[in-house]
Amino acid sequence: MAKGLPTRKDDYSAWYNELVKQADLAEHSAVRGCMVIKPYGFAIWEKMQRILDDKFKETGHSNAYFPLFVPKSLFEAEEKNAEGFAKECAVVTHYRLKNDPNKEGKLMVDPDAKLEEELVVRPTSEAVIWNTYKNWIQSYRDLPILVNQWANVVRWEMRTRLFLRTAEFLWQEGHTAHATKKEAIEETEQMVKVYADFAEKHMALPVIQGLKTESERFAGAEETYCIEALMQDGKALQAGTSHFLGQNFAKAFDVKFAAKDNKLDYVWGTSWGVSTRLMGALIMAHSDDEGLVLPPKLAPIQVVIVPIYRKEEDLEQIKNALAPLTKDLKAANISLKLDDRDSFRPGFKFAEWELKGVPVRLAIGMRDVENGTIEVARRDTKEKMSWQLEGAGQKIEQLLEDIQENIYNKALNFRTSNTTQVNTWEEFEKALDAGGFVAAHWDGTAETEEKIKDQTKATIRCIPLGNPQENGTCILSGKPSKERVLFARAY
RNA sequence: CGGGAUGUAGCGUAGUCCGGUCAUCGCGCCUCGUUUGGGACGAGGAGGUCGCAGGUUCGAAUCCUGCUAUCCCGACCA
Numbered sequence: 001m002a003k004g005l006p007t008r009k010d011d012y013s014a015w016y017n018e019l020v021k022q023a024d025l026a027e028h029s030a031v032r033g034c035m036v037i038k039p040y041g042f043a044i045w046e047k048m049q050r051i052l053d054d055k056f057k058e059t060g061h062s063n064a065y066f067p068l069f070v071p072k073s074l075f076e077a078e079e080k081n082a083e084g085f086a087k088e089c090a091v092v093t094h095y096r097l098k099n100d101p102n103k104e105g106k107l108m109v110d111p112d113a114k115l116e117e118e119l120v121v122r123p124t125s126e127a128v129i130w131n132t133y134k135n136w137i138q139s140y141r142d143l144p145i146l147v148n149q150w151a152n153v154v155r156w157e158m159r160t161r162l163f164l165r166t167a168e169f170l171w172q173e174g175h176t177a178h179a180t181k182k183e184a185i186e187e188t189e190q191m192v193k194v195y196a197d198f199a200e201k202h203m204a205l206p207v208i209q210g211l212k213t214e215s216e217r218f219a220g221a222e223e224t225y226c227i228e229a230l231m232q233d234g235k236a237l238q239a240g241t242s243h244f245l246g247q248n249f250a251k252a253f254d255v256k257f258a259a260k261d262n263k264l265d266y267v268w269g270t271s272w273g274v275s276t277r278l279m280g281a282l283i284m285a286h287s288d289d290e291g292l293v294l295p296p297k298l299a300p301i302q303v304v305i306v307p308i309y310r311k312e313e314d315l316e317q318i319k320n321a322l323a324p325l326t327k328d329l330k331a332a333n334i335s336l337k338l339d340d341r342d343s344f345r346p347g348f349k350f351a352e353w354e355l356k357g358v359p360v361r362l363a364i365g366m367r368d369v370e371n372g373t374i375e376v377a378r379r380d381t382k383e384k385m386s387w388q389l390e391g392a393g394q395k396i397e398q399l400l401e402d403i404q405e406n407i408y409n410k411a412l413n414f415r416t417s418n419t420t421q422v423n424t425w426e427e428f429e430k431a432l433d434a435g436g437f438v439a440a441h442w443d444g445t446a447e448t449e450e451k452i453k454d455q456t457k458a459t460i461r462c463i464p465l466g467n468p469q470e471n472g473t474c475i476l477s478g479k480p481s482k483e484r485v486l487f488a489r490a491y
Numbered sequence: 492c493g494g495g496a497u498g499u500a501g502c503g504u505a506g507u508c509c510g511g512u513c514a515u516c517g518c519g520c521c522u523c524g525u526u527u528g529g530g531a532c533g534a535g536g537a538g539g540u541c542g543c544a545g546g547u548u549c550g551a552a553u554c555c556u557g558c559u560a561u562c563c564c565g566a567c568c569a
Contacts, residue, residue: 165568347528348529491568
């Protein structure tokens with residue numbers, strides 16, 4: 001176990017909090033519920049951003065930027081959306097401070113500087129964006145609009161946790177407008193697939209794609225698609241959503257277009273997003289009691305080299321021996337760090353890089369230099385090997401791919417062995433307590449869903465896409481059901 | 492937002508009941524030396540508005556009030 005890191009078994013929650021801090025990913029700030037994302041953590045987020053951004057561009061989207069503030073009158077235009085977010089909005093009411101006449105050196109809000117209309121700090125940007133789209137769209141020739149923005153949003157959450165739920169968070173939000181319902185639905189489905197592909201290929205995180213039930217749906221959406229992942233403590237985490245908005249926002253903001261036949265119609269919308277919460281998913285899904293385990297595709301440092309030496313001359317010799325290898329690794333675009341800090345001994349460095357989740361660690365001392373070998377240690381399995389230096393570059397490249405695959409398979413196996421099919425209420429409760437996804441029949445009513453939530457704290461995570469149809473009876477009401485849905489306790 | 496706990500150096504802590512050379516210890520940090528194949532060792536040194544603001548008192552880390560932040564439980568979380 002890493003020094004000072006609680007184990008997952010003893011206290012999963014404390015393990016997570018400590019890991020985020022000790023691995024230098026993020027820390028609490030002076031502002032309630034808001035975090036400082038530290039350079040090492042931000043480097044991972046930047047990698048995620050880069051990959052996702054490329055995928056958005058490949059699928060025809062462009063980036064733009066809309067304002068942080070939403071005038072209250074715009075915000076309330078789409079009623080359901082406004083109502084859904086109302087309880088967690090930060091609101092700007094004044095635009096100026098002044099010296100406090102009663103307190104030397106202190107400032108106070110200037111009562112004369114009250115805004116005529118309050119500004120809501122965006123919890124999501126549909127309102128500003130649809131109000132803008134109104135001006136951009138007249139004809140079917142203006143469609144589709146395929147725009148994404150990388151931004152921060154604020155949701156005044158009561159209970160926050162680093163990355164998983166913070167009052168301010170970073171995300172991307174795609175907002176598209178289409179001439180037909182069919183096209184908008186295709187876009188919604190395309191983007192949930194983009195997210196699933198990213199999660200599985202890059203985060204090594206298996207996810208279930210599915211539809212949210214009506215009560216779990218985004219406020220203002222006709223249909224919400226999501227990706228759901230399973231964490232090591234058996235709780236589910238919603239990792240991304242893609243919404244088919246129907247014509248709801250077009251109607252609320254009066255966004256109409258003239259079709260080929262010159263008939264006016266409201267446009268069809270979608271919105272989709274993933275946030276820094278993905279960082280939380282990444283950390284919780286793979287890491288162990290020694291610290292972070294990062295998939296090679298997202299690791300800021302993929303390979304770290306720890307030289308073991310006594311004298312400066314030894315270090316020089318080691319560096320010389322390493323030169324061909326580092327050249328090969330750089331040529332293969334592998335991000336590499338030589339940890340030649342003189343102030344720490346090798347054992348300390350090993351532990352530190354394990355805590356930080358670097359996928360591959362190389363150690364090389366004078367013994368290796370003489371033998372032409374290098375010690376290779378993989379983070380995911382903790383396995384150590386001694387390889388010939390010559391040709392090690394290619395093998396390391398392959399090893400990184402193996403690690404990526406192994407981490408994914410491990411997470412997939414975990415999910416598989418923690419997904420249970422149940423047919424009775426008794427089995428259902430038992431399975432939930434054991435943790436993981438529980439596939440059970442449900443009568444399709446919000447009422448039953450609510451009752452189940454009250455009794456077990458479990459929610460319907462999703463109705464999986466391509467879900468097999470089979471006849472059964474609802475575990476609670478006993479009414480007929482045509483398919484199983486996935487329940488879990490969730491973050 | 493309700494219930495509970497906590498806040499003392501960068502981190503972790505003793506002291507708080509019972510007010511009075513009490514600001515303790517460990518890690519980390521700085522200097523020098525020896526070390527370096529799994530979290531080194533010795534010697535010397537620096538570092539504190541005791542979460543913040545009021546109050547009680549001759550005197551407050553300690554008692555009282557308010558605030559704030561964090562953690563846990565609940566409500567909430569499109």
